[in-house]
Amino acid sequence: MSGVRAGDIRQLTIKGREFDVKGEDANVNIDLGGYQNEAAINGNGTAYITQRRKLAGFSDCPLSIDESRKDLEFLQELADAGEFVPVNLTLASGVTYSGSLIPIGEIKKATGDGTLALEMRGARFEQI
Amino acid sequence: MDNGKKVAPEVAAEEVNRILAFFGLDPASKDFAEPRTKMLRAAEDGRLMLDEETQSVTLILLCPIVLENGKTCAEMSFIEPSAGDLKVIDRYKDNESMARTIHLLSKMTDGSSPIGVLERVKARDFAVMGAIAQLFF
Numbered sequence: 001m002s003g004v005r006a007g008d009i010r011q012l013t014i015k016g017r018e019f020d021v022k023g024e025d026a027n028v029n030i031d032l033g034g035y036q037n038e039a040a041i042n043g044n045g046t047a048y049i050t051q052r053r054k055l056a057g058f059s060d061c062p063l064s065i066d067e068s069r070k071d072l073e074f075l076q077e078l079a080d081a082g083e084f085v086p087v088n089l090t091l092a093s094g095v096t097y098s099g100s101l102i103p104i105g106e107i108k109k110a111t112g113d114g115t116l117a118l119e120m121r122g123a124r125f126e127q128i
Numbered sequence: 129m130d131n132g133k134k135v136a137p138e139v140a141a142e143e144v145n146r147i148l149a150f151f152g153l154d155p156a157s158k159d160f161a162e163p164r165t166k167m168l169r170a171a172e173d174g175r176l177m178l179d180e181e182t183q184s185v186t187l188i189l190l191c192p193i194v195l196e197n198g199k200t201c202a203e204m205s206f207i208e209p210s211a212g213d214l215k216v217i218d219r220y221k222d223n224e225s226m227a228r229t230i231h232l233l234s235k236m237t238d239g240s241s242p243i244g245v246l247e248r249v250k251a252r253d254f255a256v257m258g259a260i261a262q263l264f265f
Contacts, residue, residue, distance in 0.1 A: 010243055011242055013234075013242060015239070016238045016239035016240070017239065018234075089242075090242045090243045091244075094243070094244050096243070096244030096245060126196070126197045127195075127196035127197065128195040128196055128245060
């Protein structure tokens with residue numbers, strides 16, 4: 001079992017293009033999809049569960065945007081195309097998550113630190 | 129073939145020479161003698177082939193990788209790295225040559241094989257991959 005359980009993103013590829021993910025304070029959230037539950041109570045004191053499917057993917061991934069190779073344009077084009085693309089995310093532990101995802105939310109670069117907080121979602125995002 | 133090889137030595141040599149020549153290298157050059165030998169063994173097993181259309185070299189793995197999602201990675205295709213891809217070499221220290229090669233090979237798969245998968249490649253397959261990477265730097 002790997003002793004490394006946290007740390008930097010070692011590699012992120014989106015549709016074959018490798019992106020630099022900022023290190024240091026990066027804290028990417030990975031979501032495997034599946035179901036999420038909501039519990040509520042009835043008037044007679046019994047409880048019931050509402051179970052809904054949720055998307056898989058990741059969020060809060062700080063990409064270091066390279067303008068010389070048009071990273072920002074590449075990501076916006078992916079969003080514009082509206083199609084799922086292959087994504088691989090390798091963690092510090094060497095574990096890789098893979099899935100067909102699409103960018104979610106606004107694609108915007110912060111010029112102060114040169115990063116873009118990326119969120120991508122899809123039906124599955126699983127270890128390979 | 130009664131020697132356990134699937135491809136005749138001369139046919140395998142021809143395929144390896146074709147790969148070298150395709151990427152503008154001299155098959156007779158001593159600079160590529162070592163990688164050529166490693167590629168030749170794989171070619172004799174029928175595991176190495178050039179796809180001129182996609183300009184890639186495909187290696188059928190001796191030891192396929194069973195992925196965590198139940199799928200199996202049985203082969204990998206490598207393309208010529210771009211200058212931008214080669215920049216990853218600069219990120220690693222001199223004592224990180226293996227990590228450097230793995231990262232470069234990942235880029236040569238056009239992102240289809242991430243680092244985490246390449247790290248599970250067995251040594252015999254990795255030796256051939258290393259030979260393929262050597263063609264470009």
